[in-house]
Amino acid sequence: MVTVALLDLDVVIPKVARALGETLFMVTVAFFLASIIGLILGIFLYATRPGQLLHSRVVHTILNIVVNTLRPIPFIILLIALTPLTRALIGTSIGPAAAILPLTIAASVGIARVAESNLVAVDPGVVEAAKAFGASPLHILFGFVVREAFGPLLLSLTFIFVALIDATAVAGAVGGGGLGNLALTYGYQRFDYAVMILIIIVLIALVQLVQFIGNRIARHFIDG
Numbered sequence: 001m002v003t004v005a006l007l008d009l010d011v012v013i014p015k016v017a018r019a020l021g022e023t024l025f026m027v028t029v030a031f032f033l034a035s036i037i038g039l040i041l042g043i044f045l046y047a048t049r050p051g052q053l054l055h056s057r058v059v060h061t062i063l064n065i066v067v068n069t070l071r072p073i074p075f076i077i078l079l080i081a082l083t084p085l086t087r088a089l090i091g092t093s094i095g096p097a098a099a100i101l102p103l104t105i106a107a108s109v110g111i112a113r114v115a116e117s118n119l120v121a122v123d124p125g126v127v128e129a130a131k132a133f134g135a136s137p138l139h140i141l142f143g144f145v146v147r148e149a150f151g152p153l154l155l156s157l158t159f160i161f162v163a164l165i166d167a168t169a170v171a172g173a174v175g176g177g178g179l180g181n182l183a184l185t186y187g188y189q190r191f192d193y194a195v196m197i198l199i200i201i202v203l204i205a206l207v208q209l210v211q212f213i214g215n216r217i218a219r220h221f222i223d224g
Contacts, residue, residue, distance in 0.1 A: 042115025158214025
């Protein structure tokens, strides 16, 4: 029979607060870097497609290969595979800072694909109208297509942000720090199920807050 001990709040709350800070650090830094890389990849995946503004079969094929190679790799495998590179760049493969590199790479290819999908969904009439006004390809791409897809794109980015929160829990299982690491080392390994339940509640609340904010911001652009 599983029993749940009472929480020693004076001990647990500081640990959870610190772990939450580590999780937010990993997610925000990785998301910022991945958004830059992923959006650039996604925009050029769209623009270099056959018949699009910057059509280039060679560039599109190379970008597709890069994204399709990295995207199917389970995050835990990617995390372990990048350990030598992480150690070479950061000096360690343990801790929140070390988890940022694999988190960024995993999120970048995800953002690239969802960005491409959102841009492809833009009404082709928008591009034709922009061409009729004599706009240059880059102006059409960034001034019309990206702006038209901005609301749905924000919803997709919110999804990626939430996925990164999930990924930090995996990173925590191999010493990445954060709530996942605390749940494993302080909750699971010590059979302290009260701590596990508290961390689950914190994660649910964090995801709900992120999703709420993302939905509100995206709705502003979609309805506006």
